[in-house]
Amino acid sequence: MNKKAATLLLAAVVIAGGALVYRDEVEPYTSRLLALVSSTAVPEAAAQLDEMPVPQVPVAEVVSRKVALSVEFTGHLEATKVVELRPRVGGAIDAVSVPEGGLVRQGQLLFQIDPRPFQAALDAAKAQLQQAAVLLDQAEIDFKRVETLAPKGTVSRKTFDDAQTARRQRQAQVEIAKASVAGAELDLSFTRVTAPIGGRVDRVLVSEGNLVAGGNAGAATLLTTIVSTDPLYVYFDIDEATYLEFVVRARAIESGKAAGKIPVQVGLMTDAGFPHVGEFDFLGNRVDRSTGTIRARAVVKNPDGQLAPGLFARVNLVTAEPVQTVLIDDQAIGIDQGNRYVLVLGTEDKAEYRPVELGPMVDGLRVVTAGLNSGEKIIVKGLVRPGMRVAPQMVSMLPDQAADENRAAAETQEARR
Structure with missing residues (x-):
C-alpha cells in the first residue's frame, strides 16, 4: 500500500468515528435543547399575543335613505340678458352717473345728453302744430260758407270741391304737425339714457363733454354694457x-x-x-x-x-327619481389594487373585507351602489387588517354629528386630565 492510499484510509476512519460520537453524545443533547426551547418559548409567545390589547376603532352604521342619483x-x-347701451340721439354728454362695475336698477338714469337742441326742436314742432290748427280753422270756415251757398247755386261746383279739398289738406297738416311734436318729444326723452334692464354695469367708455353719435346700433356710440x-x-x-x-x-x-x-x-x-x-x-x-x-x-x-x-x-x-340608497363616509373607503373596499364589523367584532361599488357624493357622504346593505356597520378609520378583532366605538356616519361627537370626546378626555 503506497503512502497516498494510506492517508485516504486514515481520513475515512476519522470521519466515521466522528459521526458515531455525534450520534451517541451530541445529538441527544441537541434534541433535548430544541425540545426545551419549544416547550417554553412558544407558550410564552402565544400568551403575549393573547395579552395584546384589542384596538379601539370608530364604527358607524351605514346611512340608508332615499337619494336622487x-x-x-x-x-x-x-x-340671461346682455345690453350694449347706445344713445338713440346724438349730442354732447352733459352728465355721467353710472357706477362703474356696480349694480343699476331698470330705469335708472345713467347718461344725460345736452337736451337744449331737442327742446328747441320740440318748441318749433309745437309752433307748427298751432299754425296748422289755425289754418284748419280757416279752412273749416271757408268750407261751411261754400257748403251753405252751394244748394242755392251761388257758387260753382268747382268752388265747392276746392273748399272741401283745402279743408282735408289742413286736417292732414295738423296730423303731420302732431306727429312732429310726438317725434320731438321722443327725441328729447332720449337725451336721458336710462338702464333698460337691471344688472351690473361694465366700465364707462365716454365721459362728460364728449360728443356721441345716435341712431342705428352700428353707427351709435357704445356707452357701456349691462348684464343681468x-x-x-x-x-x-x-x-x-x-x-x-x-x-x-x-x-x-x-x-x-x-x-x-x-x-x-x-x-x-x-x-x-x-x-x-x-x-x-x-x-x-x-x-x-x-x-x-x-x-x-x-x-x-x-x-x-x-x-x-x-x-x-x-x-x-x-x-332619476329618488331611490333607497346606502351612503358612507369617504374616509372609510380603502383602495386595493384599484378596487374600493370597506371593513365591515362582522361576528365576534372581527373586521371583514367587503368590496364595494361607489357613486357620487351626496351631502358629504359617498353613495354605495353595490356591496353594502342597510343596517350594516363599518369601520370608519383606523389601522385594521381583515380578520382582526376590534373594540368598536359607535359614532355617527353623518359628518356634522361625527364632528360634534369627536369634539365632545376630546373635551371629556381633556377634563379627565
Missing part, C-alpha cells in the same frame, strides 16, 4: 349615456305627464359641494356627432350676486 358636469355661467345678474344661465354639455337616461324624464315633464321641475345644483370651483340651487331649463334638439354631447341649460338664482357671467361652474344634475 345625479351626474356632475362642468359648465359656464352666462347672463339674477337669475343666471348655466350652460353644460350632457354625454350621450346620461342623455338617454335623462331624456325620458325631461320629456315627460315638458309634455305635462310628470309634475314638477328637474332640480339642478350648481357650485363654483372653490365651493364645497353645490350651494346654489336652480332648475333645468333647456335641452338641445340634437347630439353633436364630433363630441357625442348635447347642450343643456339651467336657470340658477343669484340673489347675493356671488355668481358672475363667464365663471366656470360645476353642475349636479338629478337624472
Whole structure:
C-alpha cells in the first residue's frame, strides 16, 4: 500500500468515528435543547399575543335613505340678458352717473345728453302744430260758407270741391304737425339714457363733454354694457349615456305627464359641494356627432350676486327619481389594487373585507351602489387588517354629528386630565 492510499484510509476512519460520537453524545443533547426551547418559548409567545390589547376603532352604521342619483358636469355661467347701451340721439354728454362695475336698477338714469337742441326742436314742432290748427280753422270756415251757398247755386261746383279739398289738406297738416311734436318729444326723452334692464354695469367708455353719435346700433356710440345678474344661465354639455337616461324624464315633464321641475345644483370651483340651487331649463334638439354631447341649460338664482357671467361652474344634475340608497363616509373607503373596499364589523367584532361599488357624493357622504346593505356597520378609520378583532366605538356616519361627537370626546378626555 503506497503512502497516498494510506492517508485516504486514515481520513475515512476519522470521519466515521466522528459521526458515531455525534450520534451517541451530541445529538441527544441537541434534541433535548430544541425540545426545551419549544416547550417554553412558544407558550410564552402565544400568551403575549393573547395579552395584546384589542384596538379601539370608530364604527358607524351605514346611512340608508332615499337619494336622487345625479351626474356632475362642468359648465359656464352666462347672463340671461346682455345690453350694449347706445344713445338713440346724438349730442354732447352733459352728465355721467353710472357706477362703474356696480349694480343699476331698470330705469335708472345713467347718461344725460345736452337736451337744449331737442327742446328747441320740440318748441318749433309745437309752433307748427298751432299754425296748422289755425289754418284748419280757416279752412273749416271757408268750407261751411261754400257748403251753405252751394244748394242755392251761388257758387260753382268747382268752388265747392276746392273748399272741401283745402279743408282735408289742413286736417292732414295738423296730423303731420302732431306727429312732429310726438317725434320731438321722443327725441328729447332720449337725451336721458336710462338702464333698460337691471344688472351690473361694465366700465364707462365716454365721459362728460364728449360728443356721441345716435341712431342705428352700428353707427351709435357704445356707452357701456349691462348684464343681468339674477337669475343666471348655466350652460353644460350632457354625454350621450346620461342623455338617454335623462331624456325620458325631461320629456315627460315638458309634455305635462310628470309634475314638477328637474332640480339642478350648481357650485363654483372653490365651493364645497353645490350651494346654489336652480332648475333645468333647456335641452338641445340634437347630439353633436364630433363630441357625442348635447347642450343643456339651467336657470340658477343669484340673489347675493356671488355668481358672475363667464365663471366656470360645476353642475349636479338629478337624472332619476329618488331611490333607497346606502351612503358612507369617504374616509372609510380603502383602495386595493384599484378596487374600493370597506371593513365591515362582522361576528365576534372581527373586521371583514367587503368590496364595494361607489357613486357620487351626496351631502358629504359617498353613495354605495353595490356591496353594502342597510343596517350594516363599518369601520370608519383606523389601522385594521381583515380578520382582526376590534373594540368598536359607535359614532355617527353623518359628518356634522361625527364632528360634534369627536369634539365632545376630546373635551371629556381633556377634563379627565
